[in-house]
Amino acid sequence: MGVMVCEEQRVHISDIRDLVRAAFGQNDEARLVDRLRDAGALPVSMVLVVDGEVVAHASASPMSWGSRTAEILVWALAPVSVKPERQRQGFGSRIVRATIDRCRSAGVEILTVLGNPNYYGRFGFTPASQHSLRIVDANFGDEFMVIELSEGSLSKACGSLRWHSAFDQLEED
Numbered sequence: 001m002g003v004m005v006c007e008e009q010r011v012h013i014s015d016i017r018d019l020v021r022a023a024f025g026q027n028d029e030a031r032l033v034d035r036l037r038d039a040g041a042l043p044v045s046m047v048l049v050v051d052g053e054v055v056a057h058a059s060a061s062p063m064s065w066g067s068r069t070a071e072i073l074v075w076a077l078a079p080v081s082v083k084p085e086r087q088r089q090g091f092g093s094r095i096v097r098a099t100i101d102r103c104r105s106a107g108v109e110i111l112t113v114l115g116n117p118n119y120y121g122r123f124g125f126t127p128a129s130q131h132s133l134r135i136v137d138a139n140f141g142d143e144f145m146v147i148e149l150s151e152g153s154l155s156k157a158c159g160s161l162r163w164h165s166a167f168d169q170l171e172e173d
């Protein structure tokens with residue numbers, strides 16, 4: 001089995017769209033990826049390819065501070081998708097780890113994710129609320145999580161964050 005993880009290429013875009021739609025069982029997250037890309041706000045978009053087939057995708061986009069306490073670079077990991085028939089075979093973990101590494105290399109100091117703590121905890125994500133970080137005007141409890149990619153950044157960060165405006169339309173689709 002030939003497994004490759006790499007940055008998305010133009011040739012992957014329609015496969016990514018199909019894969020994200022299939023993973024979530026709806027169009028919203030696939031449209032989100034397209035909107036982020038169109039807005040130039042998809043600095044990291046990784047694919048995992050097995051024997052030529054795009055099996056998993058994960059991307060990250062810049063967040064902004066609602067109330068800023070420090071100049072800290074924060075990106076959001078979203079969405080993460082694995083083809084339904086390929087789930088629970090380790091591909092999700094592999095692409096999440098590759099995306100975290102890519103974000104770290106890009107100089108990201110804190111990466112956030114909204115998801116299941118049982119899943120994302122294994123990568124080192126912890127609830128953002130433990131670090132006085134939250135989303136502007138929302139409370140996602142322990143599902144909004146963060147991981148520190150640059151030592152000391154979490155101890156300096158405090159306040160509220162916004163996803164890129166492409167996320168605003170998520171509920172309107």
Ligand SMILES: CC(C)(COP(=O)(O)OP(=O)(O)OC[C@H]1O[C@@H](n2cnc3c(N)ncnc32)[C@H](O)[C@@H]1OP(=O)(O)O)[C@@H](O)C(=O)NCCC(=O)NCCS
Nearest residue numbers: 023024079080081082087088089090091092093115116119
């Ligand atoms: C969530 C998802 C990315 C995980 O990918 P995957 O390749 O199936 O996961 P892995 O094989 O790497 O890991 C499997 C482990 O994750 C757990 N897991 C899988 N999906 C999970 C979920 N939604 N919530 C909690 N745990 C989950 C499994 O129970 C398994 O645990 P174990 O290792 O203790 O047995 C994938 O299931 C998916 O695309 N789901 C639909 C889209 C989605 O919900 N994305 C995440 C939100 S952005």
